[in-house]
Amino acid sequence: MMIPRALKKAVPLLALSVLAGCGDGGLQEVKDWMKEVRSQTPVSVPKISEPKKFVPFSYSGKDEFDPYNPAKLSAALAKMQANTGSGLKPDLDRRKEPLESYPLDSIKMVGTLEKPGLSYALLQVDKVVFQAKVGNYIGQNFGMITRITDTEVEIKEIVRDASGEWTERKAKLELQENKK
Template sequence: MKRIVLVALCGLLGACSGGDQEELRQWMVDNSANLRGNVPPLPQVKPYEPVPYDAEGSLDPFKSAKIEPDAKYKQAAGKGGAFQPDFEARELRNSLLEKYPIESLKMIGYMNINNRPLAVIQVDNKVKQVRVGDYIGLDFGMVTRITDKGVELRELIQDSAGDWSERTSSLYLQSKEGSNK
């Protein structure tokens, strides 16, 4: 039985190896004679033309004064606008929470005393109570609303032209799980 299978296998291999494939070769030569790749020409490269840059008279985008005011002398820098803060009142308040950026403050508690909400704010290792109308943060942030979930603020920020505008920010209640993240 093994011999019959071996003889049949050899016969099949012999039939495939030789033979007349001249017709196939002639067809390949005829059809590939006129084949040429069609690649479109590259676009014309324009020469580089440098553009002169004149930084004189422009505002430096990397100055910290553009981002946040740190002195009362900035108040004369621009037109001011309708929202210009009272720098002297800030100095008179001398609040601890106004000396830290809002990002470093944590709301760690909420209380409701005599139907007046209070937020408990922690900065470094100090804890302060905050009411609606108190100021916190470096951007003249006034507390406008206190809920059991967070504190809403109205901040005054100065743009690069020296104009003051309002923005709203929030400080959310931090749980013990959230403070370890």
């Protein structure tokens, strides 16, 4: 019987690879080194500190006045509204102007326009330009334009403070120049 030529070449290669797998390939040296290092390395376990003592806290204010009592809060609010003697408040019955729909920080001053005896500020919101004069309302805080110069628009806003009273606050829009 005749053995094919490719099989004759494959048998010695197979035998050689089987014999190569029988050796340890230096594995015993690594095992000996690991054993030596383990025997020389001291084991150190850090000491755990004592746990802190828990001291319970007793709340002594449970029998005192409740600051969040709803009846107390409503009485205080009614008293504050009765004491508002400043008389300052916005006109809520007037018709809103177009620039009152936008927050003040989204409005940009892009220029001025002067007609005989009257100055207009050119104010841009998104891509729309509005003309505004002294006395026009602007922003969402009942702001009114009080003065227009070449470089800025001064505004007087009426806002509520923390106690619920209306107060005046000044703001201004400065000319935005295109920087190229």
